[in-house]
Amino acid sequence: MATGQPIKMYLTIFVATTCIYMVLYQYHVSRQPMPQVEFLKAPPPPPPPLYIITPTYKRAEQLAELTRLGYTLKHVPNLLWIVVDDANHTSPLVIETLNRIGVPYEYFLAPMPEIYKHTKKAKPRGVSNRNRGLDYIRANATDGVLYFADDDNTYDISIFDQMRYTKKVSMWPVGLVTKFGISTPIIRNGKIVGFYDGWIGGRKFPVDMAGFAVSVKFLHERPKAKMPYKPGYEEDGFLKSLQPLPLTEIELLASNCTEILTWHTQTKKNANATALNTNVHGGTNLVQLDKYLVRA
Ligand code: UDP
Ligand code: MN
Numbered sequence: 001m002a003t004g005q006p007i008k009m010y011l012t013i014f015v016a017t018t019c020i021y022m023v024l025y026q027y028h029v030s031r032q033p034m035p036q037v038e039f040l041k042a043p044p045p046p047p048p049p050l051y052i053i054t055p056t057y058k059r060a061e062q063l064a065e066l067t068r069l070g071y072t073l074k075h076v077p078n079l080l081w082i083v084v085d086d087a088n089h090t091s092p093l094v095i096e097t098l099n100r101i102g103v104p105y106e107y108f109l110a111p112m113p114e115i116y117k118h119t120k121k122a123k124p125r126g127v128s129n130r131n132r133g134l135d136y137i138r139a140n141a142t143d144g145v146l147y148f149a150d151d152d153n154t155y156d157i158s159i160f161d162q163m164r165y166t167k168k169v170s171m172w173p174v175g176l177v178t179k180f181g182i183s184t185p186i187i188r189n190g191k192i193v194g195f196y197d198g199w200i201g202g203r204k205f206p207v208d209m210a211g212f213a214v215s216v217k218f219l220h221e222r223p224k225a226k227m228p229y230k231p232g233y234e235e236d237g238f239l240k241s242l243q244p245l246p247l248t249e250i251e252l253l254a255s256n257c258t259e260i261l262t263w264h265t266q267t268k269k270n271a272n273a274t275a276l277n278t279n280v281h282g283g284t285n286l287v288q289l290d291k292y293l294v295r296a
């Protein structure tokens with residue numbers, strides 16, 4: 001036998017085996033599912049928009065309150081913060097604060113009517129502001145949900161994702177209200193059977209401003225709904241202006257009103273800062289800092 005023949009044979013076997021392997025491998029690859037290409041998938045639709053109406057006014061705490069609330073809202077997607085200042089002039093300090101926080105916002109002025117400013121009795125605080133916010137929503141929003149978030153309260157962010165799906169009006173408990181420490185619908189067997197609040201005052205809806213949200217579509221169906229200039233009766237008057245609103249149609253949030261996710265915190269009132277003596281402190285950082293001291 002010639003010496004070259006076994007080498008030829010081995011080479012032939014080697015080439016044939018390699019070819020078979022390649023064919024089998026190609027077949028295997030062709031049967032693998034295509035890898036998922038994430039970016040080709042359509043993104044989930046955005047959640048319904050939230051319109052958060054916040055009344056504010058010039059006083060020592062103003063920028064601190066807006067900062068605290070603003071960074072809470074920054075955790076919430078698809079939200080428009082409607083900040084309404086009870087003032088005759090826009091405040092560059094408020095605008096600077098809102099820009100720094102970076103939550104999408106609108107800033108409007110809505111001064112309290114003069115007749116209420118000079119009364120010795122309780123004032124309708126934040127009413128002109130909230131009605132201005134409602135006007136904006138009527139003119140600019142078609143769907144989603146509105147909520148009145150005062151600047152001095154505390155909000156757990158989960159309540160925002162719950163209120164987003166409100167069909168008509170939703171309600172939930174608010175902590176730190178009156179001597180009862182809470183204001184809430186009373187629920188028995190999943191139904192509202194009354195309201196728990198240290199001051200009922202003959203109200204049909206004795207709830208706190210921080211304890212309810214309203215669907216924008218529902219608001220559009222009630223073109224006359226607004227908040228009355230009636231201290232103590234702002235929530236009740238507004239909710240009554242949304243009637244017909246049977247208690248059975250009110251949606252209950254915070255696990256059927258068994259959790260506290262919002263608080264009527266209130267803030268200690270600070271006096272206006274005394275004037276800076278620029279004769280003594282001129283040319284120091286105190287001059288720049290003084291610009292951030294809000295004096296009513
Ligand atoms: N507010 C206002 N003008 C005022 C007093 C209050 O715009 O003269 C705003 C305030 O910033 C807050 C809301 O109205 O967002 C409710 O006011 P406040 O917290 O003083 O009232 P309370 O909650 O005690 O009823
Ligand atoms: Mn308050």
